[in-house]
Amino acid sequence: MYDIAKMGTDVDQNTTKISARNVQVYYGDTHAIKDVNVEIGARSVTAFIGPSGCGKSTFLRCINRMNDTIDVCRVDGDILIDGEDIYDKRVDPVQLRAKVGMVFQKPNPFPKSIYDNIAYGPRIHGLAKNKADLDEIVEKSLRRGAIWNEVKDRLHAPGTGLSGGQQQRLCIARAIATEPEVLLMDEPCSALDPIATAQVEELIDELRNQFSVVIVTHSMQQAARVSQKTAFFHLGNLVEYGDTSQIFTNPQDERTESYITGRIG
Amino acid sequence: MPLSWLVLIVLALAAAGYFVGRIRVLKLAGGDVRALHSLPVYYGANVALSAAVPALGVLLLWLLIQPSLIENTVSAMIAPEMIPEGSNLNLVMADVRRVADGLYTAVETGAMNMAQVDALQASADVRATLGELGVALGQDVRPEVLAAAKSYLVASGTGNTARMVVVLALSLTGLVLSMIRTKPDYRARNVVERAVLALLMAAASLAILTTVGIVLSMLFETINFFGLHSWKDFFFGTIWAPNFRGDSELSILPLLWGTLYISFIALLVAVPIGLFAAIYLSEYAGPKTRAFAKPLLEILAGIPTIVYGLFALLTVGPMLINLFGQTGALGVNWMSGATSVLTAGVVMGIMLIPFVSSLSDDIINAVPQAMRDGSLGLGATQSETIRQVVIPAALPGIVGAILLAASRAIGETMIVVMGAGAIAKFSLNPFESMTTITTRIVSQLTGDGDFSSPETLVAFALGLTLFVLTLGLNVLALYIVRKYREQYE
């Protein structure tokens, strides 16, 4: 039923990169994430699936503290990255976000040139020693984002002038240009055609060698193709979490089964 | 019959029409509202509108046209050689109108009848008679003026009678015609709809026409001015020195320089402070601070500019002298009087702060949150995000806001009248007094100068230039702001 050929390869999934304990998220009075516990492995791809509005994006945004920017949002519980509590007072969210990159659900290129969009992170963090270095980072990121061929002749055109799908890949390239350790991707292929999707999936597979990747997706096939672990969310609860092969072939929870076979959602 | 009576009668006819129209259509429909095309009120309104609108419209036109028609015929009676030395046709006609007005009052109050007026001979007794009635004349009435005044009186009498007849006839015709048309299947609702549309359009065009009117009246006076004074001196001369000997040098350049210099200093004060305040309010302040600070800042915008003027004259000026004056804290003796470019500029800058900050705040808030998230998500700090993403994204709008502020600064009057001084010159020293276009307009018009001398008329040329300048800035600013808005919609 699903293409699960790539799963279970030689990756070391035993070391835990991110671990969430009893995480609760509230938007004002809305309880959006209810007591979620999850351990996300290093150097692996974890997929979050679940019906719309179940809290996938909300939980993802907890991992790099992007929820701090929402006034009404409150996060309880602990999230540890490499054993360190990221909600500890001593942790600087700015530094955290440099380490935990994010691709947002809606493409959000800056109103700058394509080049400056990519160079933004490296410049801020001083990743490039000189212009040539920066050029190289930009080119490499754009190539990995599977968009280099389309934009190489107009690097100085505004990034907002690209098509929706191109913008999405630009944002992916922008996120990987800062070389984060963890990459959070919120539906990165929602506006992409099958060819670009395949390229992005290839990228994700490649990133797995260095980073841990968390990807939110509405496509079961995609989850099955790229991830080693899958988490199924429903109404703010983490219903089931396990090896992707197990979730898709032998779900333990009845809600998971209904969802992946298309009965709820 | 006085005008107000005429209007009242027309309105009464309309009101009566309203009720009769309603009743009539209901009766025609046999009392069944569902048999009507429209609700009864629409039939009533239709009759009322037909009775009032054409009649009042014609009345309005009549009021606009009759005086100038009479003026033209009467002024033809005054031959050029009858105009005394040092006067002109306009002045003579003003006399004629005054005498005619006096005679009219005399007839109205019953002090004289038309025959007596006809029999009046030009002599001192006209002046005396009118004087008793409270109409003071500056000099004895000359025969030709009296003759003109008499025909003026007769013509307006005839005009007024004709006006009454025509207006009443129109009103009645409208009433009767619409009454005949009032039948159950008449589409009264649609007619009323069109009347509403016409009303709204009239209001909109009135606003535009007034602007056009203002510009045209300024334009005519400006053309008069350029008939008396060389335009080359006005636009390209370098000296502003009005006098009453007739050889004034009236050049806009020194005034323009003062205006621009003071506006520049005002912007130097207002733009950074206003912008920083806006950034703080929109990016850093919590909802509570914002709810309290934003209105507070906007109160500044509601302070009348004359109060700012006082503040300039009584507080800021002396304060600056204490700093830069002879016995000042810095001991530099740069500044001698309280009025200076700096005084006016600083106070005007304070006045503009809320203007800049509230516009910029709106514009910064319009930058989508996703843009900030993108930057923060890459590990940028808040101020990096603001500097490198938010402000560049909002820049066109902010530039627009600054241009709007500049156009206010250029047109500002009270603060410069009180704070800037009255000396027209080119100088870079901000501690000196300087003057602006607006202050000179005030002083040229408030003296007791003759309204047809170039020294007075120059005010219109200055005003028109100012208008063109600020209009240009506003158009540019709106263009930029609008272009920017399109980006996110």
Ligand SMILES: Nc1ncnc2c1ncn2[C@@H]1O[C@H](COP(=O)(O)OP(=O)(O)OP(=O)(O)O)[C@@H](O)[C@H]1O
């Ligand atoms: N800024 C916010 N303020 C208030 N409530 C919010 C906010 N963002 C999300 N929510 C609520 O939290 C819940 C989870 O939203 P979330 O965006 O995480 O869903 P999602 O699983 O990502 O859905 P989708 O698949 O449609 O993207 C929803 O009920 C939503 O209404």
Ligand SMILES: [Mg+2]
């Ligand atoms: Mg989402």
